[in-house]
Amino acid sequence: MTDSTAADSKINHAASLKYWNSVPATTGSMLGEFPSVSRIDLQGSKTFLAKVRRLLPGVQSEGKFHQGVDCGAGVGRVTEGFLSHVCEVVDAVEPVAKFTQVMQDSQLKRDGVIGTIYTRGLESWTPEKKYDLIWVQWCAGHLTDSQLIDTTVRCRKSLTENGLMVFKENLSTHFSGQDMYDSEDSSVTRTDAKFRQVFEAAGMDVVKSELQKGFPRSFNLLPVQFYALRPKTTN
């Protein structure tokens, strides 16, 4: 059910956590009704990151980044299928303990590829390290606009000199051009314009944005947009 009035003011973290705690701690559950989108999603992320790395002078164009972080990591689907292929070490931020437990118990953790796991919401996470790649996927809707700006500012300050922050999020298709609130998991789906306002307010430039392609039409999914961000040079 959606409602477009003052969408982010309706966000309730307790309700989000209740919803996510009711979902099985499996990869398929991270993608709702469409677990089969995972392969297309992960391939799209690899392709997008490769394009950004070619495009940006200064950003290491080949080889693995040293330190990445998977924000709103769930059970580590993105870490396992993508980030661990492009980073030597991947930290994770995720508020649901039964999800972080899956990462804690994984082979990637035993191998040291998964680094520090922070069991908390992004709104209360302050990075303690410098990151080459901060990846935020399908979780920004659980933060209010001001929490999202503050989180992005903290992340901006934690980037290495040539580090990148990437958001990969659904976009609102509401006929009124507004953000949409979803009471099922207490989240908002933002418009492209809102995301750009948030990034501007957080002192970030969008260096590349692109829609994820290749999801079957029959799934009738919302558009999914990548935003690659770098700190504004004037900051």
Ligand SMILES: C[S@@+](CC[C@H](N)C(=O)[O-])C[C@H]1O[C@@H](n2cnc3c(N)ncnc32)[C@H](O)[C@@H]1O
């Ligand atoms: C749709 S799942 C996506 C998980 C993962 N990013 C993926 O793509 O497989 C949304 C995730 O956001 C997490 N989440 C909920 N509230 C959050 C918050 N305040 N900060 C960060 N993540 C949150 C949920 O627990 C859940 O794991």
